[in-house]
Amino acid sequence: MEDPFSARDTDKPGLLAQERPGDNAAPLSVGELSLRLKRMVEGEFGHVRIKGEISGYKRAASGHVYLCLKDESAVIDGVMWRGAAASLPFRPEDGIEVVVTGKLTTYPGRSKYQIVVDRMELAGAGALMALLEKRRATLAAEGLFDAGRKQALPFLPRVIGVVTSPTGAVIRDILHRLEDRCPCHVIVWPVKVQGEGAAQEVAAAVRGFDALPAEGGPVARPDLVIVARGGGSIEDLWAFNEEVVVRAVAECSIPIVSAVGHETDTSLCDHAADLRAPTPTAAAEIAVPVRAELAENVATLGLRAERCARRYQERARERLAALVRVLPRRDSLLGPQRQRADDLAGRLSRGLERRAMTARGTLDRAGGALRPALLDQRIAGARVALRSADRLAGAAVRTLNDARVTLERRGGALRPVLVGRALARARDRVEALERVRVANDPNAPLKKGYAFVEARATGRVVADTGAARAAGALVLRFADGAIDARVERPGGKPYPKHQPEQPSLL
Template sequence: MNDLIDDPTPGGNAPEFSVSEISGAVKRTIEGAFGRIRVRGEVGRVFKARSGHLYYDIKDDNNVLACTTWKGQAARLSVVPEEGMEVIVTGKLTAFGAQSKYNMNVDEVEVAGEGALMAMLEKRKKALAAEGLFAPERKQALPFLPEVIGVVTSPSGAVIRDILHRLRDRFPRKVLIWPVAVQGKECAPQVANAINGFNAFTPGGALPRPDLIIVARGGGSIEDLWGFNEEIVARAAAASSIPLISAVGHETDTTLIDFVSDKRAPTPTAAAELAVPVRMELMGWMEDQNARLFRAAKDGIARRDQRLADVARALPRPAQLVDQQRQRLDQWEARLAPALRSVASRKEVQLAQRAAHLRPQVLQQMVGVKRERLNNVLQRFESASKSQVARLRDRLDGLERMRQTLGYTETLKRGYAVVRAGDQVVTTKAQAAKAGALEIEFADGKLSTGGKPVKRKTPKPAPPEQGSLL
């Protein structure tokens, strides 16, 4: 009887829970028990989803804690977790019931200690150096005297005042200030945006494009200067087409931007000194050069004057050169009149000799000879032309006889006839049958199909031939 009353299964009256109820209870227990916590460990695998969420592990020697940073939280992280980095993460523990797992939602990441920071910095430095971003041949020369200088720094610190004061003392220039945060989680993205923004200015636009960029910040701890060690800043400085001077920290401070910049200045004040020359020194140098140029020109003219005087002493006097030529001219002038008289006399004698041969009898004799020769030529020409005409006439007669022999009238004389139907010559029986009337031509006349004789047409007389001129 007792067996029938007692519950044979211990705990059989315990309440039943659904899986979701258990998962919710575990989630509330974990979140309520721990609240907001900080965990220190080494970053394991890191995965960034396309959505922008970060998934990574924090581990020690024995255990692993899964961590999640949502897209909105990741944009506000001062340090992006990298595999192998020792960090301190801050956030809340929560549970993911769909997979019976718990994880930590992280909204802040810090590097655990200076040693870890230096290790991470060394790792980044090696990676960027392997890409060639530190190569000396990539560095640009600074302009000698830039018209516009862009300064990336905090607008309220002593750094910008030192730079402006130094520029004003050395050589006043136009300065564009791009205000940025110089420490904290906003530092790196703002500095990178400022460098890219200056490079995006259009030359000749409303805002003048800087000829030189100075990225400056005062001294501080490695944590304070860490924003200038971020990869986004280093890549922006390396990609700048405008020459860039880095002036971050004091002389002993070194950041990643110093290795990729075109020139590193130990202090912001030194950056201003590198940017422009001293105006008074430049003016003194210009005056020095001007004086040297004047002295060089004066000395050159003096040397050439002396050289000209030395060469002039070796030349003869102008009077000596002219006297000799004047004497020769006088000699030619004295010889000119006798020469003209002599030439005139010789030409007169030659003319008399030629005139002696020009008698009328000689001319008449010459004309008679020429006329006789012309008559002989005309007679030969007339005889030849007559002979040529006779030959051509005989040939023409022969051709006429051949034409008559080969013509159809001669054929008619041999007993043949020509049959016509109107204007057409009939050559077949079929054509004759189709024709209404036929005309037959014999040697002695024409006959129609009716038997009536047809009078032979008298051919028109040929036009008279043109007479021969010969």
């Protein structure tokens, strides 16, 4: 019988996996092989430093960071766990050359190897400057550094907020300079100015000042904010180049002065601020003016205002004197008006006398034989006279008003006492005329309780009891209206009607 495992059949693959003569290695599972590779790689490369360019940087929702490091010839995947990523002193970006420290390991799920990064640093000052320039270009493209966004600083701020370290020499220099120039209320928000977490603290301080209420809050809202730090290397000032600080400064509604580093130091915070100061001391000088100079300027302006007021007063006095010289004399200006007023007063007096004499004669003629017809005639004549007096009084009032207007127009610069006296005399004359008119009003007695008695049939005035009995039906006319009445005997019977005697005219 032929051996099924003869030599000529050992190299041929069979349908089922079988052990072959001389094979002393049992087959490994994929997991076992991956585990051996993982142990070997981690044992051989437990601590390595790699220099390369970041590519495909991505931060997961869990906080872990995934990236690739590459150079001209190769690429290696990398991962940084959340704890190490939180302590990074800068924000990694694609294209930045870095030096990472960690260990190599494998990822069996994809049969690939990768580096677990424990520490990441920029590969020299050139890489740091490249990152700074790239970030500056990105933020500038968003408009955070535009001049149109910058606010004007207040001339004399009442409250100044300072974001800096409370233990450094910067805050002492600022306070001392403010005290020398113009003392004001200063609120210090203490922060770390370098190291881990410094950028977050500075940004939180700026946003905290901006969130203070304008009025009524427990802490006064600053009119100006100074973000300050002393000089140092670019690594020391890197917190003020972080994007979180730049955005907080650019979005602040309070004017901000950036005083980071010395005169030659420039940070992205300086570009985003409303004004850059070369030093913290210079920021204090920019923030407030010199109080002594303000007092001197106020005094100088007061003297100038006083001289201007005095000069205007002198010129006004000169113009007034010139106008007084060219004004006409009082007598020549008021002469025609005086003569006209005297003429009107004489005419008014004579008219009143003639009217009184005529009225007295009429009363004397009609007093002995008053008849209804005569009384009607007298009332009609009195009404005509009253209308005439009204016209005369209206003419006098218009004349007086014309004279007053003329006097006011042409005699504005004259003495008001003399004009007032003339007006008072004319007013007295008009009032006297008005009293005469009221005294001659035939309807005036009605207001005192008297009444006209008229026959309803004829409408004539009834002057005696006989005419009233003859009329029978009467009309009693009072000041506010008329009522009907009837004359009856004591027993309630009317008097017999008879033809009244016709009145005789005088």
